[in-house]
Amino acid sequence: MRSASDDLTARARIRDAAIRAFARDGFDATSMRAIAHDAGVSAALIVHHFGDKNALRAACDDYVVAAFIDDKHELIEAPTPDRIRAALHDTERYGRYIDYLGRMLVDSSPAADRLFDEIVRVTRQVLDEQRAAGLLVEMSDPEMTTLLVTMMGLAPVMMRTQIGRVLGQDQLSPAGMLRTTLPTLELLTHGIYASPVFLDGARQAMASDTPTEGGAS
Structure with a gap:
């Protein structure tokens, strides 16, 4: 038994x-x-x-x-x-x-x-x-x-497999994590655009498209 x-x-x-x-x-x-x-x-x-x-x-x-x-x-x-x-x-x-x-x-x-x-x-x-x-x-x-x-x-x-294929190494390996650290912090700290033109344009477009009370734009 x-x-x-x-x-x-x-x-x-x-x-x-x-x-x-x-x-x-x-x-x-x-x-x-x-x-x-x-x-x-x-x-x-x-x-x-x-x-x-x-x-x-x-x-x-x-x-x-x-x-x-x-x-x-x-x-x-x-x-x-x-x-x-x-x-x-x-x-x-x-x-x-x-x-x-x-x-x-x-x-x-x-x-x-x-x-x-x-x-x-x-x-x-x-x-x-x-x-x-x-x-x-x-x-x-x-x-x-x-x-x-x-x-x-x-x-x-x-997307571990796909990212690893593009990088040529497993991003979750110690070497992959090390390679990821600075670009991630750069992106979070500084963004990628040197100009606010895209953000300002999006704000203007969204403001003009805001629906009214009756649902019409």
Whole structure:
């Protein structure tokens, strides 16, 4: 008979194999048989522990989300206020979870929505603290700026392969992160336009297109 510890070990092995497979091939293209092969178990044992593939995916989603936002997650040795940033600096350990995260955010799921909302919340909190410290310029729409900063931060996760192909190196590697640092800070600190002509033009155009009370422009 299997012991409780054997069941726990098998369940974790199945989950980890599924995370690798889903991250690599996508949810729809991954079969239960392939996961069972990678995990070294039978497909029947996957059904025993998780039910069907949708339930297995939900378990993987929850596990990966917890890795980034739960201080008590088994992957976390020293909790930090920015879990994703810590993970990006330790791709050897977190690489498969980062790749899974990219897939998950594209496909969307309740767990992915929960994680995205948490990332937005943390980004908003950081920007609010920087605004209170006088480090930010005045913004026309702070909430939209929060979303744009969030999108910039998630782009390397969601487009890791494409960005790596253009750069010739993994942007999430130590060398890639180093190469990204100054251009990112330059963009956030100085922008890219040397003249306000485009911003002024957009403001004028938007002001002239503002709808009236009755809905006519």
